[in-house]
Amino acid sequence: MSLKVTLLGTGTSHGVPMIGCTCAVCTSSDPRDRRTRPSILMQRSDSPEGTSILVDTSTDLRAQALAHGVARVDAVLFTHSHADHIFGLDEIRRFNVVQRTPIPCFGSERTLADLRRTFAYIFAPPSEGGGVPKITLFRIGGPFMFGGIEITPVPLMHGHQPILGFRIGSFAYLTDCSRIPDESWPLLAGVRTLVVDALRNRPHPTHFSVDEALQVVARLAPERAYFTHICHDLPHAATCARLPPGVELAYDGLVLEIDNDHRGVR
Numbered sequence: 001m002s003l004k005v006t007l008l009g010t011g012t013s014h015g016v017p018m019i020g021c022t023c024a025v026c027t028s029s030d031p032r033d034r035r036t037r038p039s040i041l042m043q044r045s046d047s048p049e050g051t052s053i054l055v056d057t058s059t060d061l062r063a064q065a066l067a068h069g070v071a072r073v074d075a076v077l078f079t080h081s082h083a084d085h086i087f088g089l090d091e092i093r094r095f096n097v098v099q100r101t102p103i104p105c106f107g108s109e110r111t112l113a114d115l116r117r118t119f120a121y122i123f124a125p126p127s128e129g130g131g132v133p134k135i136t137l138f139r140i141g142g143p144f145m146f147g148g149i150e151i152t153p154v155p156l157m158h159g160h161q162p163i164l165g166f167r168i169g170s171f172a173y174l175t176d177c178s179r180i181p182d183e184s185w186p187l188l189a190g191v192r193t194l195v196v197d198a199l200r201n202r203p204h205p206t207h208f209s210v211d212e213a214l215q216v217v218a219r220l221a222p223e224r225a226y227f228t229h230i231c232h233d234l235p236h237a238a239t240c241a242r243l244p245p246g247v248e249l250a251y252d253g254l255v256l257e258i259d260n261d262h263r264g265v266r
């Protein structure tokens with residue numbers, strides 16, 4: 001099973017540039033220093049129907065879909081319910097119209113409860129005019145299949161809050177985490193392409209720092225690793241220059257080809 005993963009957004013909750021900031025990164029002319037709110041799209045690249053799975057509906061979902069040609073979303077996986085990861089949910093309306101079907105959304109019990117409360121209008125009786133997203137909520141209780149893709153939830157700690165990362169074949173996406181619990185390490189064994197949270201150099205209570213993310217990379221030893229959920233402390237080019245071989249900052253629009261049928265990564 002081959003997968004094409006597009007990093008739609010690689011910024012922290014404020015995005016980069018931040019409103020009202022004139023620092024070197026926020027005013028950089030390097031497009032890789034422009035980071036929208038965190039999200040990825042995973043598409044099967046080995047079948048004509050090409051199942052597309054979105055991870056989180058970021059605040060910037062509309063702009064990301066337009067920038068990267070996201071024309072179809074077959075399902076949404078939610079990592080957790082922080083605003084930067086869910087506030088684009090209303091944009092699902094377009095996919096409802098284009099695909100003429102409700103979109104299944106998968107999350108933990110807590111995430112689904114938060115979605116019901118935060119987006120009460122979606123679940124209230126339909127009002128006149130102005131459409132609402134048509135979504136169907138499914139609780140993640142363990143590994144599951146969708147569109148021929150086996151999805152393994154990976155419990156992570158985001159400060160004191162348990163959230164989910166996801167593993168698909170040799171790929172893992174671990175955004176918004178400050179600790180990987182003991183029981184989750186075996187779920188990540190053999191990962192060859194890793195995307196992991198690295199907010200900034202200084203420690204943070206709910207996100208890995210660059211040094212902490214490098215420790216995760218050292219322990220998992222993937223073939224390549226990309227850091228995401230990046231704030232304006234990290235200039236793209238200068239930071240990549242000091243990272244070890246095989247480790248880079250991700251950037252919006254980065255595409256990763258994951259070949260799960262063969263050893264090695266294309």
Ligand SMILES: [Zn+2]
Nearest residue numbers: 013082084176
């Ligand atoms: Zn976040």
Ligand SMILES: [Zn+2]
Nearest residue numbers: 021023026232
């Ligand atoms: Zn700044």
Ligand SMILES: [Zn+2]
Nearest residue numbers: 080082158176
């Ligand atoms: Zn968060």
